[in-house]
Amino acid sequence: MRYHIVTYGCQMNVHESEKIAGVLKKEGYEAADSIDGADLIVFNTCCIRDTAEKRALGNIGALKKRKKSQKELLIAVLGCMTQQKGFGESLRETYPFVDIVLGTNNLHLLPYYIRLKKPAVKIETDDTYDVGVSTETFRTSYPNAWVNIMYGCNNFCSYCIVPYVRGREISREPQEVLREIAFLLGEGYKEITLLGQNVNSYRYGDTDFAGLLREIDVLPQKFRLRFMTSHPKDLSPEAVEIIRDSAHICKSIHLPVQTGSDRILKLMNRKYTAEHYAGLVKLIKERIDGVLVTTDLMIGFPTETEDDFQDTLRLVRECEFAQAFTFVYSPRLGTVSAEMPDLDAETKKRRITELIRVQNKISKSVSETFTGKICEVLIEGTDSGGRFVGRTDNGRLVAFPQDGEYKIGDFVSVKISASKSASLVGEIV
Numbered sequence: 001m002r003y004h005i006v007t008y009g010c011q012m013n014v015h016e017s018e019k020i021a022g023v024l025k026k027e028g029y030e031a032a033d034s035i036d037g038a039d040l041i042v043f044n045t046c047c048i049r050d051t052a053e054k055r056a057l058g059n060i061g062a063l064k065k066r067k068k069s070q071k072e073l074l075i076a077v078l079g080c081m082t083q084q085k086g087f088g089e090s091l092r093e094t095y096p097f098v099d100i101v102l103g104t105n106n107l108h109l110l111p112y113y114i115r116l117k118k119p120a121v122k123i124e125t126d127d128t129y130d131v132g133v134s135t136e137t138f139r140t141s142y143p144n145a146w147v148n149i150m151y152g153c154n155n156f157c158s159y160c161i162v163p164y165v166r167g168r169e170i171s172r173e174p175q176e177v178l179r180e181i182a183f184l185l186g187e188g189y190k191e192i193t194l195l196g197q198n199v200n201s202y203r204y205g206d207t208d209f210a211g212l213l214r215e216i217d218v219l220p221q222k223f224r225l226r227f228m229t230s231h232p233k234d235l236s237p238e239a240v241e242i243i244r245d246s247a248h249i250c251k252s253i254h255l256p257v258q259t260g261s262d263r264i265l266k267l268m269n270r271k272y273t274a275e276h277y278a279g280l281v282k283l284i285k286e287r288i289d290g291v292l293v294t295t296d297l298m299i300g301f302p303t304e305t306e307d308d309f310q311d312t313l314r315l316v317r318e319c320e321f322a323q324a325f326t327f328v329y330s331p332r333l334g335t336v337s338a339e340m341p342d343l344d345a346e347t348k349k350r351r352i353t354e355l356i357r358v359q360n361k362i363s364k365s366v367s368e369t370f371t372g373k374i375c376e377v378l379i380e381g382t383d384s385g386g387r388f389v390g391r392t393d394n395g396r397l398v399a400f401p402q403d404g405e406y407k408i409g410d411f412v413s414v415k416i417s418a419s420k421s422a423s424l425v426g427e428i429v
């Protein structure tokens with residue numbers, strides 16, 4: 001049987017698709033070149049953003065006709081969309097041609113339900129398939145390897161569905177994480193990215209996030225260590241110092257702020273102020289030489305006024321983010337903020353356009369500081385123009401001509417000759 005996995009959402013889901021592929025490979029299934037050549041199509045969904053959910057439902061619906069002519073085709077829907085209350089049943093009602101609906105913690109059961117050969121919905125939150133027990137993983141992101149250090153979230157930001165669909169925080173045993181990383185480094189991976197909804201609140205027994213970083217950092221191989229995502233209320237000065245002194249941890253920190261307005265931060269239940277956030281960024285920049293800080297910004301949260309928006313622009317200018325991922329707020333059913341009155345689309349559009357304009361200017365000036373410098377870059381792949389692409393230690397994307405001496409996974413020195421908004425161009429020296 002040939003399978004094809006369609007993935008929506010964040011890096012966590014990309015890694016989860018690697019686990020689904022691992023489970024299927026172990027059973028002897030092979031990857032199809034495309035969705036058209038597959039006998040089993042798996043949708044690994046995401047419900048965090050409305051657009052990802054709509055796209056997934058649209059793509060599932062589009063298979064109705066194919067299922068009529070290809071009766072043996074199996075369609076499975078997994079991922080956090082399925083964890084929403086009543087979703088599995090209503091999906092099977094609306095799309096009766098969907099065969100299997102599984103919750104995020106039940107992906108290891110996929111082969112079992114395929115063999116069962118009858119429609120099934122199984123969504124359980126307490127079946128922790130990967131806590132302490134590693135699932136087979138078919139990795140596709142060499143030279144990077146994703147490693148979960150924790151699952152779930154306790155924060156209940158008022159706009160976010162994650163705590164409802166992914167459950168409470170559970171940290172993996174540090175020895176288990178270390179074993180997995182040591183194995184991956186032995187396999188030749190050059191970059192490890194630790195994953196969690198809020199890695200800073202990692203805790204297992206006496207080991208907190210700073211302690212875990214310290215334990216990973218003593219591994220002797222040459223490799224890069226990244227992590228995502230951090231919460232500004234939990235990133236400790238101790239962790240900042242470990243990053244500064246580390247041989248492996250990249251000098252790039254992604255610290256989602258969402259808004260610069262204290263009033264909106266409170267409504268979002270983020271549990272920090274703009275002043276605290278700006279102070280943290282200042283501390284990071286003072287302590288870690290060459291660090292780049294990136295962020296997430298959400299525009300148009302319910303009741304956001306022009307003054308609130310100006311507070312956000314002020315914070316963006318003050319923190320000089322190397323890059324920002326900008327989003328327009330859209331309500332998620334079941335969250336606290338979904339009960340609040342939504343802003344009009346025109347206002348949201350005007351504000352996001354202005355925010356992107358301001359941030360692009362800052363990103364460009366950060367990139368310009370690289371011109372003429374020689375940076376160590378890990379070759380991660382090639383772009384559509386056939387050039388190598390990789391990142392500097394502090395996270396800037398660099399494109400440069402291929403050189404037959406080097407391959408994906410090599411560290412090379414690249415002289416930066418030009419910059420674009422958030423990326424660089426150079427050549428190997």
Ligand code: SF4
Binds near residue numbers: 157161162197198231
């Ligand atoms: S920290 Fe907030 S935004 Fe992030 S996953 Fe948890 S609830 Fe969602």
